[in-house]
Amino acid sequence: EAGVTQFPSHSVIEKGQTVTLRCDPISGHDNLYWYRRVMGKEIKFLLHFVKESKQDESGMPNNRFLAERTGGTYSTLKVQPAELEDSGVYFCASSPMAKAAPLHFGNGTRLTVT
Amino acid sequence: KQEVTQIPAALSVPEGENLVLNCSFTDSAIYNLQWFRQDPGKGLTSLLLIQSSQREQTSGRLNASLDKSSGRSTLYIAASQPGDSATYLCAVKETSGSRLTFGEGTQLTVNP
Numbered sequence: 001e002a003g004v005t006q007f008p009s010h011s012v013i014e015k016g017q018t019v020t021l022r023c024d025p026i027s028g029h030d031n032l033y034w035y036r037r038v039m040g041k042e043i044k045f046l047l048h049f050v051k052e053s054k055q056d057e058s059g060m061p062n063n064r065f066l067a068e069r070t071g072g073t074y075s076t077l078k079v080q081p082a083e084l085e086d087s088g089v090y091f092c093a094s095s096p097m098a099k100a101a102p103l104h105f106g107n108g109t110r111l112t113v114t
Numbered sequence: 115k116q117e118v119t120q121i122p123a124a125l126s127v128p129e130g131e132n133l134v135l136n137c138s139f140t141d142s143a144i145y146n147l148q149w150f151r152q153d154p155g156k157g158l159t160s161l162l163l164i165q166s167s168q169r170e171q172t173s174g175r176l177n178a179s180l181d182k183s184s185g186r187s188t189l190y191i192a193a194s195q196p197g198d199s200a201t202y203l204c205a206v207k208e209t210s211g212s213r214l215t216f217g218e219g220t221q222l223t224v225n226p
Contacts, residue, residue, distance in 0.1 A: 033212075035214075035216075042219070043203070043216040045214065048212055048213060056211060059213070093158075099145060102148055102163045103148070105150070105157040105160075107156055108156075
């Protein structure tokens with residue numbers, strides 16, 4: 001089966017611009033998560049979708065970040081406007097509905113804001 | 115608030131050594147604990163998943179143990195190889211919610 005796929009793999013944008021990251025989860029996985037690792041820090045949770053519904057978005061840093069999962073398939077994470085501190089690696093993960101199931105991660109999108 | 119700590123932050127060993135990576139967490143109310151491997155520029159690969167009711171899991175040369183009451187897990191790697199060089203991450207899922215809380219990782223280098 002295909003794994004979790006993220007696009008683009010790298011993105012370099014200027015401060016104030018907009019960037020949209022995309023995640024395609026493993027087919028049939030209802031749970032979709034976004035995580036982020038900024039330089040020198042641990043990977044941190046951003047939000048969790050169950051199908052198309054936001055289950056937990058308590059990790060979103062501020063209202064410049066908008067995540068969507070229309071139709072419960074792929075998800076997008078938009079940053080608008082981007083700031084320097086948004087630089088980092090954004091990971092997407094998916095899992096089946098069973099809470100005991102492991103999470104499967106994508107390769108991440110490395111975002112650099114200059 | 116759950117906090118996960120991994121010790122050591124970095125480790126360099128000669129090929130063939132057996133080694134132990136440590137993970138500790140502050141809140142013992144966890145649902146499960148997952149060990150990941152991350153290669154440079156790559157995503158996270160799940161290595162082992164231990165449910166809260168389990169004490170250990172094994173896969174090949176890897177063995178992970180869990181002591182929930184003391185808030186500790188160890189990842190044991192037997193007969194290390196240069197291909198084991200990577201960053202190893204520990205993450206816990208709490209009983210409430212589905213988010214994972216990660217440690218900062220242990221960067222392992224196995225020298226030929």
